Amino acid sequence: MTARPNFYRFHNGEKAPLQFSEAEYEARLQKLRQTMSDMGVDAAVFTSMHNVSYFSGFTYCAFGRPYALVVTQSTSVTISAGIDAGQPWRRSYGDNITYTDWQRDNYWRAIGSVAGKGKSIGYESDHLSLLQKAKLDSFLMPEQCVDLYEASMVQRMHKSAEELTLIRAGAAVADVGGFAIKDAIRAGTREIDVAMAGRDAMEAEIAKRFPDAEYRDTWVWFQSGINTDGAHNPVTSRVLERGDILSLNTFPMISGYYTALERTLFVEEVDDASLKLWEANIGAHELGMSLLKSGVSCAAVTEEINAFFAERDLLQYRTFGYGHSFGVLSHYYGREAGLELREDIDTVLEPRMVISMEPMLTIAEGQPGAGGYREHDILIIQEEGNENITKYPYGPEFNVVG
Structure with missing residues (x-):
């Protein structure tokens, strides 16, 4: 033998x-x-x-x-x-x-x-x-x-030129998923059906852009109503209704490299209380993106956004840090924890780092404007300022849909 x-x-x-x-x-x-x-x-x-x-x-x-x-x-x-x-x-x-x-x-x-x-x-x-x-x-x-x-x-945490090329492509694929999701949104449709439209569009786009790759792990979290309260809430079969708050989250995975697009939307109409909260979160998002530049610490960026929310009596509705690094990471394995926008992270931003800006406010059920509000863009830190590689628009002008 x-x-x-x-x-x-x-x-x-x-x-x-x-x-x-x-x-x-x-x-x-x-x-x-x-x-x-x-x-x-x-x-x-x-x-x-x-x-x-x-x-x-x-x-x-x-x-x-x-x-x-x-x-x-x-x-x-x-x-x-x-x-x-x-x-x-x-x-x-x-x-x-x-x-x-x-x-x-x-x-x-x-x-x-x-x-x-x-x-x-x-x-x-x-x-x-x-x-x-x-x-x-x-x-x-x-x-x-x-x-x-x-x-x-x-x-x-420090990306090479080849990595940046792949990450830019990933952000573009995430946008493709976002537009497919927007087209699928209408009252009476289930979350799962909308999510599948975005996932299928991204997988086809990845196969077109990377014909020699292996394909796996691309996914969508599409949430509606109360399901928007957490950033990582799974997809359900809940049926969309007029006036629902929505959270669009597309996540293409290309050879272990993850990118993301996240947007707040509403079905057909948005009420005044929700619009006020949405616009406040957009204000924090735009402030945060303007702060992401070489030489600034993660903690310093966090404190400025905290001050913005505190001035509007909204800081108590913040649910997590304001952004994180991108590269080889996923929802089921590691991330670069030293590059997160939190109070306890003193890492100083440097050129060729890649980081998101993603403020989120969560208002409990039963309160005016209930739901989770989140925008998410991916930015590459440069010698001067940053490059925003996310192209899907944010805000009520584009994202009241259906």
């Missing part, structure tokens, strides 16, 4: 075109290796979807199985489960090792074959569970462990 291996290389077929050039991935790895050298790290063991995707191009589908990217000064190897066969190798920059499930913890044996034992190991404290950290210690027996969470996040 042939012995079954703990891990092996299944390089099936030819390498597929990735979302970025080989030079782009090599530049990312070289910057990472310099960081590793500076921090005394022999091997980096990345386990998060965002870092594996950022440094290799492979966006894994975990489904209860662990994945990794191991980077040393001489190699870069994705570690993937046998269920995926050759796809991780075809869709990653560098080498790939497949681990089998014939024996428990073959995942760590595969990692150890690249990282070695008794070395200085870099890891991600924000992702590695207590269980998996214990296994890292057991199988790799590291001389020391060094947290690369913050250093890798800071690297991802």
